[in-house]
Structures are given as C-alpha cells and as structure tokens.
Amino acid sequence: MGMTSAAVSAAPLRVVRPAPAPLAIEVAGVTKRFAQREALSGVTLGVEPGQIHALLGPNGAGKTTLLRILSGLVTPDEGSVRLNGLAPQAARQLLGLVPAGDRSFYLRISALENLVFFGRLHGLRRRDAVARARAALESVGLAAEERKRAGLLSKGMQRRLALARALLCDPAILLIDEATHDLDPEGARRVRALVASAAAERSIAVLWTTQRLEEIAGFADRVTLLDLGRTRFCGSVDDLIAHSVVRRYVLTMPTVERDRELVARRAGAAVLGRAEIGIVPSDADRYVLELRDRSVLGDVLAALTAAGFPIVACRPDRSEIEEAFIALTGDER
Amino acid sequence: MNAVVAATRRTRGLELRKLAAFVRRDFLVAWSYRLSFVTGFLGLLGGALVFYFVGLMVDPASIPPVDGKPVSYLEFAVVGMALGGFLHLGLERVSAALRNEQLMGTLESLLSTPTAQVTVQIGSVLFDLIFIPVRMTILLTTLALAFGLGLQLDGVPQALVILIFFMPFVWGLGILAAAITLTFRHGAGVVGLAVAGLTLVSGLYFPVGLLPGWLTAAAEANPLAIAAESLRDALLGGADWSAIGPDILILTPLSLLSFLLGTAAFRVALRRERRLGTLGAY
Numbered sequence: 019m020g021m022t023s024a025a026v027s028a029a030p031l032r033v034v035r036p037a038p039a040p041l042a043i044e045v046a047g048v049t050k051r052f053a054q055r056e057a058l059s060g061v062t063l064g065v066e067p068g069q070i071h072a073l074l075g076p077n078g079a080g081k082t083t084l085l086r087i088l089s090g091l092v093t094p095d096e097g098s099v100r101l102n103g104l105a106p107q108a109a110r111q112l113l114g115l116v117p118a119g120d121r122s123f124y125l126r127i128s129a130l131e132n133l134v135f136f137g138r139l140h141g142l143r144r145r146d147a148v149a150r151a152r153a154a155l156e157s158v159g160l161a162a163e164e165r166k167r168a169g170l171l172s173k174g175m176q177r178r179l180a181l182a183r184a185l186l187c188d189p190a191i192l193l194i195d196e197a198t199h200d201l202d203p204e205g206a207r208r209v210r211a212l213v214a215s216a217a218a219e220r221s222i223a224v225l226w227t228t229q230r231l232e233e234i235a236g237f238a239d240r241v242t243l244l245d246l247g248r249t250r251f252c253g254s255v256d257d258l259i260a261h262s263v264v265r266r267y268v269l270t271m272p273t274v275e276r277d278r279e280l281v282a283r284r285a286g287a288a289v290l291g292r293a294e295i296g297i298v299p300s301d302a303d304r305y306v307l308e309l310r311d312r313s314v315l316g317d318v319l320a321a322l323t324a325a326g327f328p329i330v331a332c333r334p335d336r337s338e339i340e341e342a343f344i345a346l347t348g349d350e351r
Numbered sequence: 352m353n354a355v356v357a358a359t360r361r362t363r364g365l366e367l368r369k370l371a372a373f374v375r376r377d378f379l380v381a382w383s384y385r386l387s388f389v390t391g392f393l394g395l396l397g398g399a400l401v402f403y404f405v406g407l408m409v410d411p412a413s414i415p416p417v418d419g420k421p422v423s424y425l426e427f428a429v430v431g432m433a434l435g436g437f438l439h440l441g442l443e444r445v446s447a448a449l450r451n452e453q454l455m456g457t458l459e460s461l462l463s464t465p466t467a468q469v470t471v472q473i474g475s476v477l478f479d480l481i482f483i484p485v486r487m488t489i490l491l492t493t494l495a496l497a498f499g500l501g502l503q504l505d506g507v508p509q510a511l512v513i514l515i516f517f518m519p520f521v522w523g524l525g526i527l528a529a530a531i532t533l534t535f536r537h538g539a540g541v542v543g544l545a546v547a548g549l550t551l552v553s554g555l556y557f558p559v560g561l562l563p564g565w566l567t568a569a570a571e572a573n574p575l576a577i578a579a580e581s582l583r584d585a586l587l588g589g590a591d592w593s594a595i596g597p598d599i600l601i602l603t604p605l606s607l608l609s610f611l612l613g614t615a616a617f618r619v620a621l622r623r624e625r626r627l628g629t630l631g632a633y
Contacts, residue, residue, distance in 0.1 A: 090462075091628075111465040113463060115463045122456050122460045124376060124457060125455070126379070126383040126384070136460070138371075138372035139372060143368070
C-alpha cells in the first residue's frame with residue numbers, strides 16, 4: 019500500500035526456491051570389486067519418495083550387488099549409500115526387501131506364520147504382527163492361502179508373499195530384485211500393479227531391478243541402465259527411448275524372385291534418397307527394414323509398394339526401449 | 352542419561368521378544384517333522400539297549416563308585432550318553448543353523464531385518480538348546496523306568512544348573528564351527544573332529560582312569576569330562592550344591608572362553624562375507 023516502485027526495487031530480493039525433495043535412496047560413486055572383477059564402478063543414483071526407479075541391465079550388470087549394498091548385506095569398497103539419510107545397517111527398519119530367487123521363506127511353515135515371524139523381527143508384538151500379516155496377505159490377494167505352507171505356494175504366489183513381507187512394516191523404501199523374472203505375463207503385471215499402487219499410496223521409494231525391458235514403460239518414473247557395473251544411462255523413460263536412434267521393422271514380402279539378397283538390394287534402390295535406411299533379408303519372406311528417422315516409414319512403405327514389392331505385413335522388430343538398450347550397451351539380446 | 356538407559360533397555364526388551372519369535376518358528380518347523388522326532392528318540396533308546404547288553408559283560412567292580420555309591424555300567428553310560436547327545440546335537444544344530452538359513456535362502460532376508468546379529472545367532476539355536484535338555488530328560492526318565500536305574504531325583508536341580516553352565520561352552524564351540532562353515536562352506540568335519548576329541552577324553556562311556564596318564568591329565572581340563580562327572584554326582588549320587596560348586600567354578604571360565612572365542616570368530620567371518628559379497632552363496 020503506497021509503496022513506490024523504487025521502494026520495491028530497493029527491497030532486498032528474496033528468491034524463494036522450493037526445497038529440493040529429499041532423496042530416500044542416495045547412491046554416490048559406489049564401487050565394488052570381487053577379486054579382480056569390478057562389479058560396480060562409480061555408480062551414482064537417487065530415488066525420491068513415491069518414485070519407482072528401474073535398475074535395468076543384463077546379467078552381471080551389478081544390479082543385485084547394488085541392492086545388496088543398499089540392504090547392508092555387502093559393504094562397498096568406495097563411495098557411499100544413504101537410505102533416508104542413514105547408513106544401510108541403521109536403516110533396516112525403513113527397508114522392505116524382495117530378494118531375487120524363490121527361496122526366501124521357511125517352506126515348512128504357513129504363509130501367515132512366515133510373515134508373523136518377519137514382522138516380529140521388525141519389533142512388532144505377536145498380536146500386531148498377526149493383524150498386519152493378515153492385512154498384507156489380503157493386499158496381495160493371498161488371504162485365502164494364509165494357512166498353506168509357503169513351500170506349497172506357486173512361484174507367483176511366493177513372489178506376492180515376498181512383496182507382502184516387504185510391505186509388512188510400512189517401509190519407506192522398497193528394494194525389489196527381479197521380482198517378475200520367472201513369472202507369466204499376468205503374474206508379472208499383478209506384481210507391478212501392487213508395487214505401483216504401494217509406491218503411490220504410501221509414498222514409498224522403489225528401486226526395481228529388472229532385465230525385462232518391456233516392463234519399465236508406463237511403470238518406472240526413472241531408469242538407470244547398468245552394464246558391466248557402469249552406468250550407461252540415468253534419466254526418464256522418455257529420455258531413454260530417445261536413445262533408440264535406429265528403428266527396426268520386419269516386412270513380410272513374398273516375392274517371386276527367390277534370391278533374397280537381390281530382392282533386398284532392389285528394395286533398397288527403390289527407396290534410395292528417401293531416408294537413411296537399410297533393408298536386409300531375415301527369414302522366410304521377411305526382411306528387416308532399418309530407419310534412422312521413424313517418421314518416414316509411411317513414405318518408404320508407399321515407395322516400396324509403388325515399385326511392385328508385395329508388402330503384406332509390417333511390424334516393429336523390437337520395442338523402442340530395446341532399441342535404446344542395444345544402442346547404449348551394444349547388447350543384441 | 353536416563354533416556355539413554357531407557358532406550359537401551361527398550362532395545363534389549365525388543366531383542367528378547369524376537370528370541371520368542373525364533374523359538375516359535377523352529378517349534379513349528381520341528382512340529383512339521385513329527386516322525387523325525389519319534390524316530391530320533393527311538394534311535395537313542397536303541398543305543399541305550401546296546402549299552403545295556405555291553406553292561407552285562409562289564410565287571411561292576413571296574414566302574415568307579417559315584418559319591419561312594421556303587422553304580423552299574425548302564426547307569427554310568429546312560430548319563431554319559433545323555434550328555435554326549437547334548438553336546439553332539441547342540442554342536443551340530445548351532446553350527447548348522449546359519450548354514451541351513453544360507454541353504455534355504457533365508458539368511459539374507461533375516462539379516463536385512465532390524466535384528467541384532469547376536470539375536471540372530473542365539474535365536475537360530477535357542478529352540479534346540481531348550482529342546483535338547485527336554486529330550487535328554489525324557490530319555491533318562493524312560494530308561495530309569497525301563498531298567499530300574501537308580502537316578503536321584505533330588506539331584507535334578509543341580510544337574511540342570513550344570514547343564515546351564517555347560518551350555519555356553521557348547522554354544523561357543525558351535526558358533527566357532529558356524530564361522531568356519533560360513534567361511535569354507537563345510538564345517539561338518541570340524542564339528543566331528545571336535546566331538547571325537549572331546550569325547551575321547553571325557554569319560555562319557557568309559558572311566559577316565561582307563562586312559563593313559565597324559566590323557567587323564569587332559570580330561571581334567573576338558574569341560575565335557577567335568578560336566579559328565581558332575582552330572583553323575585548329581586543324578587546318580589544325589590550330590591548337593593556344595594559338592595558340585597567346585598566343578599561349576601572350573602566350568603565357568605572355560606564356557607566363557609568358548610563363548611567369547613566363538614562369538615568373535617563369527618563376527619569376523621560375517622564381516623568377511625559382507626566384504627566379499629558372498630553371504631547368500633553356498
């Protein structure tokens with residue numbers, strides 16, 4: 019009121035910046051060597067509360083080693099890890115771990131008793147542990163199986179049981195190692211849906227390791243791509259897809275000409291100058307079309323059809339994430 | 352300061368509660384193997400029957416009297432057999448407990464919970480340490496009734512106290528074997544060697560006096576021999592507290608030494624596994 023513009027400009031400028039979101043998981047320059055082999059080399063990443071961070075990489079990339087370091091089971095040689103600002107050994111109360119493999123339960127006792135046991139190791143009284151275990155089983159759709167021995171549960175059920183155990187004591191952080199590795203697509207989708215809803219509803223920071231490229235789109239918020247212990251990429255899923263510089267399509271062209279190399283050369287000549295492309299024979303009547311610029315696909319197909327090539331089908335050879343993975347790691351899986 | 356003391360007490364209380372969870376877990380697992388319990392017990396009874404027939408050949412005069420009272424060979428051997436079973440099973444279970452967790456794939460899940468390392472160690476064997484004396488009591492009672500053994504009921508409290516003081520010795524040795532197992536992945540040989548060596552100079556199944564002189568001297572420092580003699584005094588001679596007191600005085604430092612040595616070795620082994628990243632490997 020009545021303040022001049024000069025007075026306004028003379029007032030000390032206070033820039034209010036939103037405080038950066040504190041990281042639930044902080045990994046800074048972590049290196050781990052086993053004998054002569056470097057399992058992790060200067061890996062750095064951060065996960066915010068409520069965020070799902072996919073740790074992607076082929077076998078031997080160092081994903082499980084990083085998870086073991088975060089859960090305090092392995093000590094790093096260099097660098098530091100912090101879980102909500104605490105060292106892993108001090109942060110075990112905050113942690114829910116879904117280990118890799120299907121053997122992390124006492125197979126002779128019931129699903130409920132397994133959860134109650136682990137609940138009590140988190141400091142719950144028996145009565146509370148039973149109540150929470152029942153709620154956790156309910157949340158993962160295993161309420162009807164509570165009296166069944168853990169060893170009699172299917173693999174998919176055991177994975178959901180592992181997730182129930184990880185969620186049992188309201189963790190701030192979930193470390194999930196290859197949870198969908200050997201599950202059928204429906205089982206894998208169910209586990210991902212459970213994790214996504216837990217992360218969103220309870221603001222849990224999730225570090226999710228996987229080799230399955232197709233499962234991170236629409237699921238993970240950020241991705242770190244590890245290869246031979248080194249970070250090849252760290253960013254959003256969209257940024258990762260941007261690395262898919264080459265796009266491959268499989269064309270089905272049943273031609274009269276049986277010399278498939280010749281067909282490929284002719285087809286290449288027919289679309290010459292339209293884009294940076296390549297056409298190579300695949301199997302049977304199929305050819306792989308490689309494009310640097312995916313927007314020219316329509317033009318290329320039209321040109322091939324006009325030149326008399328009988329295209330009966332065209333489908334992407336790999337997902338964009340797979341293309342990016344190959345571009346970043348050189349791993350043609 | 353009071354807050355710190357209160358927090359420490361709270362933590363200790365919490366860790367003690369966790370021990371109950373371990374006992375329940377192992378009870379449920381053991382209950383799921385009921386047939387194995389029955390067959391194990393029948394095996395012990397069968398062993399006792401062998402000692403009965405061996406005892407028929409033994410001249411009673413060659414068995415040293417207990418607290419001045421003459422005893423039969425079966426009475427002499429049965430107490431040794433019960434204590435030997437206690438040592439053998441105790442060592443086997445303590446050394447194998449964490450290895451079993453490793454083989455079952457539960458060790459990493461266990462160690463990633465907010466549970467103190469010592470709670471995991473003790474918790475993993477507590478059920479057995481409770482169960483084995485119970486089994487030993489059932490065995491002795493059954494044999495006493497079947498063969499008319501002259502067991503003295505008024506010596507039972509003293510016998511239990513001897514076992515309590517002997518337990519840390521077994522636990523320490525077992526956890527030392529567990530450390531070796533964790534490091535080298537095979538510890539059964541170490542346990543077998545330890546049991547054989549200790550048993551040889553223990554007087555469990557034959558009087559120590561039959562050993563060569565230098566081995567008799569070794570028996571005097573063998574906690575198993577001390578516990579065996581003391582148990583016989585209590586269960587066969589009905590020895591009172593003043594009679595077993597000196598034995599407990601000798602047993603205590605030996606048990607403490609074994610306990611500390613085992614705990615330290617296990618700590619070192621676990622730290623090594625964490626450094627190498629091979630905790631879950633088997």
